[in-house]
Amino acid sequence: ETGVTQSPTHLIKTRGQQVTLRCSSQSGHNTVSWYQQALGQGPQFIFQYYREEENGRGNFPPRFSGLQFPNYSSELNVNALELDDSALYLCASSLTGTGEMDSPLHFGNGTRLTVT
């Protein structure tokens, strides 16, 4: 079984630019969640996608948006980048709808975004 893969691994952008991060979910998983991990902090929930729709959102502004595709892969888009957006962005996949509400999340290795 293939794990969660994220691309790119590293990215440098300038303030005000836009960025797209990509995630392929683990084989058999239908739900994707995105987390932001600032340096020295625990990950913070951005949002979750299930059946190609947003299914929960954390305290992030609308310039953070996402997509989920029919193959369950996902994108995270961030517009008007700010310096504070510099962080490790983690994607996690899981299986929803089996009755196992606490299906553990499987994380990718993340994308390190630096905004200058």
Next chain:
Amino acid sequence: AQSVTQLDSHVSVSEGTPVLLRCNYSSSYSPSLFWYVQHPNKGLQLLLKYTSAATLVKGINGFEAEFKKSETSFHLTKPSAHMSDAAEYFCVVSDYRSWGNTGKLIFGQGTTLQVKP
């Protein structure tokens, strides 16, 4: 609302000695608790999870954690540390609302485990 507090930001042990990483939780519901580990420049790996079955939970790599409702604690332990255990450890609780599990995880701030030779 749910939350977790990791009581130590940094723990240092010698190789071969026991490991104790402390975590307290707060939850309005019967919590689902997890410990994740993050090695440098890597994603998060699940060590173990508690979901109201046995209170002593065994995980991978010799780690275990005990759920103590009276103390609202979920401390992570290992009898003998190995150099490869050096990493960041996160205590995590599932987010619940009155209608059920939101699917969101709430992370603690993390504990850095240093293992000295």
